[in-house]
Amino acid sequence: MTEPTKFTGAHSLFRSLEHEGVEIIFGVPGGAILPAYDPLLDSPIRHVSARHEQGAGHMAEGYAQATGRVGVVMATSGPGATNLITPLQNALMDSTPLVAITGQVATTAIGSDAFQEAYTTGLAMHCTKHSYMVTNADDIPNLVHEAFHLASTGRPGPVLVDIPKDVLNQLTTWTKPSLDNLPGYKPTVSGHPMQIRAAIELIEKAERPVLYVGGGVVKANASAELLAFAEAVNAPVVTTLMARGIFPDSHRLALGMPGMHGLYTATTAIQKSDLLVSLGARFDDRVTGDPSAFAPDAKVIHVDVDPAEIGKVRAADVPIVGDARSVLTDLLSALGARRELSDSPERAEWFEQLGVWQEDHPLYYEQGPDGPIKVQHFIERLRAITGGEAVITAGVGQHQMWASQFWGFDHPRTWINSGGLGTMGFALPAAVGAKAARPDDLVIALDGDGCFQMTCQELITATTEDIPIKVIVFNNGGYGMVKQWQNLFYGGRLSAVELGGHCPDYPKLAEAMGCVGLRVDHPSEIDPAIEKTLAINDKSVVLEVVVDPEEMCFPMVPAGGSNDNVVMRREDL
Amino acid sequence: MQHTLTALVEDKPGVLARISAMFSNRGFNIHSLAVGPTHREGLSRITLVVDAPELEQMKKQLNKLVNVLKVQEMEPAEALEREVMIVRVSAQPTNRGEVRDTASLFDAKVIDISTTAITFEVAGTPQHLHTFLDHLSPYGVVDLVKSGRIAMRRESALTPAAAIAGVGK
Numbered sequence: 001m002t003e004p005t006k007f008t009g010a011h012s013l014f015r016s017l018e019h020e021g022v023e024i025i026f027g028v029p030g031g032a033i034l035p036a037y038d039p040l041l042d043s044p045i046r047h048v049s050a051r052h053e054q055g056a057g058h059m060a061e062g063y064a065q066a067t068g069r070v071g072v073v074m075a076t077s078g079p080g081a082t083n084l085i086t087p088l089q090n091a092l093m094d095s096t097p098l099v100a101i102t103g104q105v106a107t108t109a110i111g112s113d114a115f116q117e118a119y120t121t122g123l124a125m126h127c128t129k130h131s132y133m134v135t136n137a138d139d140i141p142n143l144v145h146e147a148f149h150l151a152s153t154g155r156p157g158p159v160l161v162d163i164p165k166d167v168l169n170q171l172t173t174w175t176k177p178s179l180d181n182l183p184g185y186k187p188t189v190s191g192h193p194m195q196i197r198a199a200i201e202l203i204e205k206a207e208r209p210v211l212y213v214g215g216g217v218v219k220a221n222a223s224a225e226l227l228a229f230a231e232a233v234n235a236p237v238v239t240t241l242m243a244r245g246i247f248p249d250s251h252r253l254a255l256g257m258p259g260m261h262g263l264y265t266a267t268t269a270i271q272k273s274d275l276l277v278s279l280g281a282r283f284d285d286r287v288t289g290d291p292s293a294f295a296p297d298a299k300v301i302h303v304d305v306d307p308a309e310i311g312k313v314r315a316a317d318v319p320i321v322g323d324a325r326s327v328l329t330d331l332l333s334a335l336g337a338r339r340e341l342s343d344s345p346e347r348a349e350w351f352e353q354l355g356v357w358q359e360d361h362p363l364y365y366e367q368g369p370d371g372p373i374k375v376q377h378f379i380e381r382l383r384a385i386t387g388g389e390a391v392i393t394a395g396v397g398q399h400q401m402w403a404s405q406f407w408g409f410d411h412p413r414t415w416i417n418s419g420g421l422g423t424m425g426f427a428l429p430a431a432v433g434a435k436a437a438r439p440d441d442l443v444i445a446l447d448g449d450g451c452f453q454m455t456c457q458e459l460i461t462a463t464t465e466d467i468p469i470k471v472i473v474f475n476n477g478g479y480g481m482v483k484q485w486q487n488l489f490y491g492g493r494l495s496a497v498e499l500g501g502h503c504p505d506y507p508k509l510a511e512a513m514g515c516v517g518l519r520v521d522h523p524s525e526i527d528p529a530i531e532k533t534l535a536i537n538d539k540s541v542v543l544e545v546v547v548d549p550e551e552m553c554f555p556m557v558p559a560g561g562s563n564d565n566v567v568m569r570r571e572d573l
Numbered sequence: 574m575q576h577t578l579t580a581l582v583e584d585k586p587g588v589l590a591r592i593s594a595m596f597s598n599r600g601f602n603i604h605s606l607a608v609g610p611t612h613r614e615g616l617s618r619i620t621l622v623v624d625a626p627e628l629e630q631m632k633k634q635l636n637k638l639v640n641v642l643k644v645q646e647m648e649p650a651e652a653l654e655r656e657v658m659i660v661r662v663s664a665q666p667t668n669r670g671e672v673r674d675t676a677s678l679f680d681a682k683v684i685d686i687s688t689t690a691i692t693f694e695v696a697g698t699p700q701h702l703h704t705f706l707d708h709l710s711p712y713g714v715v716d717l718v719k720s721g722r723i724a725m726r727r728e729s730a731l732t733p734a735a736a737i738a739g740v741g742k
Contacts, residue, residue, distance in 0.1 A: 308633035
């Protein structure tokens with residue numbers, strides 16, 4: 001940054017962002033944040049102009065999930081800030097490291113119901129890990145540094161920094177920041193040695209162990225340690241929706257995703273296990289079903305960097321507070337002190353049982369030769385043609401579950417979705433963020449038509465910012481998952497779930513946004529359509545896939561039910 | 574059963590709001606809350622009286638707040654707990670003496686008087702205030718205001734027998 005003649009809070013903000021190594025900011029300008037958009041012009045930091053703050057927020061989340069680095073989003077006061085609430089809560093639920101910078105009305109106007117005033121830090125109190133209101137520009141270096149530290153350490157999450165306009169304009173100096181003013185924040189990284197040994201005791205004794213792996217292992221970048229540990233203890237691995245990709249689905253120990261729409265064997269293995277080793281997972285209701293009926297015979301080793309997760313839903317026999325990578329490393333060395341790591345137990349009976357379940361209860365759908373196209377089939381074709389070498393983002397609903405079930409993830413950070421909050425419309429902006437972060441990778445948003453209509457304005461962002469993504473819009477003419485529930489649990493009384501007659505013409509919409517628009521509605525055209533989509537790389541491509549509106553997503557454990565009752569087909573309900 | 578938690582917190586804007594926001598977000602119930610400065614500049618102590626079933630979660634969630642430095646739970650036997658109450662009791666000239674005599678058994682101080690009522694100030698353990706009210710209620714309580722509970726951990730060692738007897742209540 002060239003040295004300005006008058007160094008203001010806004011300059012200090014950018015000096016700080018550069019100091020934190022920020023490469024890209026996703027944002028939308030506005031009145032109160034105006035002063036910050038001026039030094040942006042002289043900064044090496046790239047600004048991606050989203051068309052809506054929610055989109056900017058999800059882009060920053062996509063960036064963060066694709067890289068593990070802190071995503072940064074910037075917005076103005078009032079509506080700019082309130083539009084960020086959804087991404088902030090989304091990032092909180094999925095522990096995504098995010099820093100949001102918001103403009104605020106001048107300190108002299110705060111509390112006066114000024115134009116575009118909202119109590120942003122108050123709103124953010126409920127949906128961030130922490131939030132700051134900066135009242136003196138001299139504090140900017142320290143507070144921004146603290147914000148990045150909080151966002152990226154311990155259990156990662158969103159942190160908001162609200163800066164009034166007069167503070168952005170205040171003359172100041174930039175000083176090297178410190179973390180001396182965080183006396184109440186000391187996340188535990190290393191697991192307690194005694195608990196590590198206790199865990200190894202339990203694991204070595206277990207006959208039917210399952211490694212229950214959650215998003216915390218992704219955050220900890222512990223895929224290598226997980227692989228080594230799983231092989232050393234020779235235990236099957238289930239990966240939650242947030243953890244897909246952290247353990248290769250092609251591995252002999254991989255059972256895939258457990259839970260409400262999980263694979264039969266993954267869900268049932270947990271139910272019948274005698275030891276659950278939970279690594280960076282939080283016993284979410286979509287995994288456990290009725291918690292009182294969940295894994296009734298299992299002892300639990302619970303590893304989490306957030307002590308509040310341990311014992312929240314399920315009592316732990318061995319609680320271990322620590323970062324998944326550090327704990328896995330310690331578990332491996334404790335195990336290595338007892339025996340050769342390669343001398344792993346056979347667990348023949350357990351694996352035989354798992355094999356029988358896999359054989360008897362595979363994922364199932366029927367693709368007729370003349371259509372309608374099944375989403376599952378399309379995803380399998382896309383997986384085959386790309387060889388799985390892509391970053392996949394997803395919206396929320398049936399297509400998301402099918403993507404998780406059928407893609408077959410082999411690399412970490414190739415699956416980006418909204419797990420905890422279930423934010424429809426997440427896929428497209430998240431794909432823009434992921435592609436901005438990893439321009440050399442193929443980034444594909446798998447989206448439903450319902451989701452797509454929530455954030456499709458960000459297509460123009462992809463075009464104008466030259467961030468070419470692929471968007472697959474599975475058009476079943478409605479909110480498929482909600483419709484599925486109405487069909488199953490409301491006697492087929494469909495209420496406000498069918499959008500069919502009033503959907504936009506998606507290829508035309510794509511063309512209007514400077515993208516290439518394609519449509520496929522017959523199974524025989526799937527492969528050529530995919531080839532064409534993959535061949536165009538100078539523009540974003542929207543491929544509308546007209547799919548069966550009646551298809552339902554199975555397996556399914558009805559909400560609140562016991563995971564002993566995995567429903568494989570509609571007829572079984 | 575009620576438990577007393579104390580939290581040492583940074584004296585920064587919004588800290589109390591963060592704590593109450595977290596409690597309401599998570600559906601935790603607070604019976605009483607008192608906040609005030611400590612002898613250390615920049616640090617305040619918050620005393621919370623809460624329901625027991627979610628105690629572990631509460632402590633952990635409190636600890637997660639960035640501005641919270643330390644959370645302590647106090648067993649009744651090891652806590653020095655105090656509350657202050659101002660209570661207006663109906664008292665006619667005919668029974669004024671009786672009301673005042675009863676109140677004086679609890680070291681209550683008369684801080685206001687009218688032709689129809691006496692207003693007392695009484696401080697002590699929660700049990701002390703409770704007993705005071707038991708004895709004064711028959712005369713008719715007209716108005717009442719009570720502070721949140723404040724507490725500090727007892728330093729003197731307790732024998733098991735004393736702990737069972739509930740010394741410090």
